[in-house]
Amino acid sequence: MEIIAIDIGFGFTKATNGSRSLVFKSILGEATEIQFKGGVLGEASPDENIQIELDGNSYFVGEMAERQSNVRSFTLDQSQFFGSIAKVLALSAAARMASSYMPIGLVTGLPIGYYREYKDTLGKLLQGDHKVVLTNVNGQKEEKTIKISNVRVIPQPFGSLFNLMLNDLGELGDKRYIKEKTGVIDIGFKTSDFTVSDRMRYSERGSRTTDTGIAKAFGVIAGKLREKSNVNIELYRLYEAVDQGFIKIKGKEYDLKELTVQVFSQLAKSIASDVDRLWADDWDIDSIVLTGGGGAVLAKYLQPLIEGKVVTTDPATDARFCNVQGYWKIGKHVWERGVIPQPAAAQQAPAK
Numbered sequence: 001m002e003i004i005a006i007d008i009g010f011g012f013t014k015a016t017n018g019s020r021s022l023v024f025k026s027i028l029g030e031a032t033e034i035q036f037k038g039g040v041l042g043e044a045s046p047d048e049n050i051q052i053e054l055d056g057n058s059y060f061v062g063e064m065a066e067r068q069s070n071v072r073s074f075t076l077d078q079s080q081f082f083g084s085i086a087k088v089l090a091l092s093a094a095a096r097m098a099s100s101y102m103p104i105g106l107v108t109g110l111p112i113g114y115y116r117e118y119k120d121t122l123g124k125l126l127q128g129d130h131k132v133v134l135t136n137v138n139g140q141k142e143e144k145t146i147k148i149s150n151v152r153v154i155p156q157p158f159g160s161l162f163n164l165m166l167n168d169l170g171e172l173g174d175k176r177y178i179k180e181k182t183g184v185i186d187i188g189f190k191t192s193d194f195t196v197s198d199r200m201r202y203s204e205r206g207s208r209t210t211d212t213g214i215a216k217a218f219g220v221i222a223g224k225l226r227e228k229s230n231v232n233i234e235l236y237r238l239y240e241a242v243d244q245g246f247i248k249i250k251g252k253e254y255d256l257k258e259l260t261v262q263v264f265s266q267l268a269k270s271i272a273s274d275v276d277r278l279w280a281d282d283w284d285i286d287s288i289v290l291t292g293g294g295g296a297v298l299a300k301y302l303q304p305l306i307e308g309k310v311v312t313t314d315p316a317t318d319a320r321f322c323n324v325q326g327y328w329k330i331g332k333h334v335w336e337r338g339v340i341p342q343p344a345a346a347q348q349a350p351a352k
Contacts, residue, residue: 001102001103001104001105001149001150001335001336002017002098002099002102002103002104002105003017003018003104003105003106003107003328003331003332003335003336004016004017004093004094004097004098004104004105004106004107004328004331005017005106005107005108005324005325005326005327005328005331006090006093006094006106006107006108006324006327007108007109007156007159007320007321007323007324007327008026008086008089008090008108009026009188009189009190009320010026010075010076010081010188010189010190010191010213010215011025011026011188011189011190011213011214011215011236011239011293012024012025012026012189012293012320013025013026013062013089013090013092013093014093014320014321014323014324015093015094015096015097015324016097016321016324016325016328017097017098017328018168018328018332020097021321021324022047022093022096022097023047023318023320023321024047024048024050024061024062024063024092024093025062025063025065025066025074025236025239026062026074026085026089027061027062027065027066027072027073027074027236028059028060028061028065028072028073028074028085028088028089029059029060029061029064029065029066029068029069029070029071029072029073030058030059030060030069030070030071031051031053031058031059031060031069031135032060032068032069032070034068047062047096048062048063048064049063049064049136049137050062050063050064050092050096050134051064051134051135052088052091052092052095052132052133052134052135053132053133053135054087054088054091054130054132059088059092061088061089061092062092066236066237073085074234074235074236076190076215078114078118082114082118082121082122086122086125087125087126090108090125090126091126091130091132091146094106094130094146094148095132095134095144095146096134098144098146098147102147103147103148103149103150104146104147104148104149104150105149105150105152105331105334105335106126106127106148106150106151106152106331107151107152107153107154107327107328107330107331108122108126108151108152108153108154108327109153109154109155109156109158109159109323109327110122110153110155110156111155111156111188111191111193111209112155112156112157112193112194112195112207112208112209113191113193113208113209113210114209115153115155115156119153122151122153123151123153126148126151127148127149127150127151128148129145129146129147129148130145130146130148131143131144131145131146132144132145132146150335152330152331152334154327154330155193155195155202155207156186156188156193156323157184157185157186157193157194157195157291157323158184158195158197158202158326159322159323159324159325159326159327159330160184160186160289160291160292160322160323160326161177161182161184161197161289161326162326162327162329162330162333163322163323163325163326163329164177164289164311164326165177165178166326166329166330166332166333167329168329168332169332169337170329170330170331170332170333170334170336170337171333171337177197177200178199178200179199180199180286180287181196181197181198181199181282181284181285181286182196182197182285182286182287182288182289183195183196183197183206183275183279183282183285183287183288183289183308184196184197184288184289184291185271185275185288185289185290185291185295185302186291186292186295186323187212187213187214187271187290187291187292187293187294187295187297187298188213188214188292188293188294189213189214189215189293189294190211190213190215191209191210191211191212191213192209192210192211192212192213192271192274192294193207193208193209193292194206194207194208194209194210194274194275194278194279195207196279196282196285203282205281205282206278206279206282208274208278210271210274212267212270212271212274213294214267214293214294214297214298215235216267217260217263217264217266217267218235218238218242219235220259220263221238221242221256221259221260221263222234222235222238224259225247225249225254228254229249229250229252229254231249231250233247233249241256242256242260245257245260264297264298264301265301267298267301268298268301268302268305269305271298271302272302272305272306275288275306285308286309287308287309287310287311288306288308288309288310288311289311290302290303290306290310290311290312290313291313291319291322291323292319292320292322292323293318293319293320295312295313295319296312296313296315296319296320299312299313
């Protein structure tokens with residue numbers, strides 16, 4: 001069995017098979033015929049040119065959809081997201097990771113607030129055989145059958161906890177989290193997830209999902225830009241601009257540094273207030289894990305506002321992968337504990 005982990009986020013979709021990782025924006029678009037393919041100079045990355053045919057429809061996915069599609073699907077509405085978008089995003093990632101001939105054990109996650117409502121729905125959407133056609137940057141098509149034999153859906157923030165606890169063989173590495181009471185703050189694009197693990201026992205009282213994700217700050221920034229430029233900026237087009245500290249709109253440059261500090265500071269205060277209310281009775285928490293892509297972005301604003309020992313992501317790593325790496329490790333623990341992954345070359349289909 002091949003183990004694949006996929007984190008289907010409102011902002012980004014992340015995936016790993018233990019030896020390779022993939023991330024792309026959670027955007028779908030209608031596929032159109034492109035007269036000139038590839039980069040103007042040099043080769044374009046395959047992960048930036050995702051085109052998939054599924055269930056009779058052809059889609060551009062991620063950067064390809066943002067760059068090429070006239071009609072794009074990007075939503076922060078959970079019903080629409082899990083009803084019509086999540087399956088395509090997940091299978092787009094799985095198709096780039098999986099071998100056609102091997103059954104797949106898939107681990108994914110859901111925000112705590114959506115877990116009860118969408119757990120079974122998501123599992124049924126993903127389990128089974130899925131016939132897809134991938135089109136590469138040169139226009140060559142590859143038919144694949146994605147054979148997902150097992151699906152495990154876990155509460156999203158536990159991915160980061162499993163990532164800290166388990167090693168790459170799915171075996172227990174750091175025993176501290178089994179013996180201690182740990183709080184997890186997982187900040188994503190739309191949501192922030194809070195949960196408490198008391199010696200690996202889930203606490204319903206200490207767990208909640210809020211809409212205090214990075215998108216809330218981006219919404220304020222987009223609103224200010226609309227007032228100044230009279231242009232509606234899609235939230236997913238602000239990632240690079242906020243990171244760079246400026247954006248150009250119709251040739252005019254708008255500085256975002258001061259505004260970003262202001263809105264991120266306010267968002268951090270809101271999240272810290274949620275922590276204080278939610279964990280008022282959990283004064284015996286040993287450590288608080290701050291995770292997720294949003295957690296890394298807000299760490300310098302949020303960490304001073306939280307009392308207690310705060311564990312943050314290593315700046316050298318991409319915090320967006322904390323959950324999905326934990327999903328993969330729990331998949332190893334459940335289905336292949338202690339099995340050393342084969343080199344990529346050894347995973348290819350045998351010659352016929």
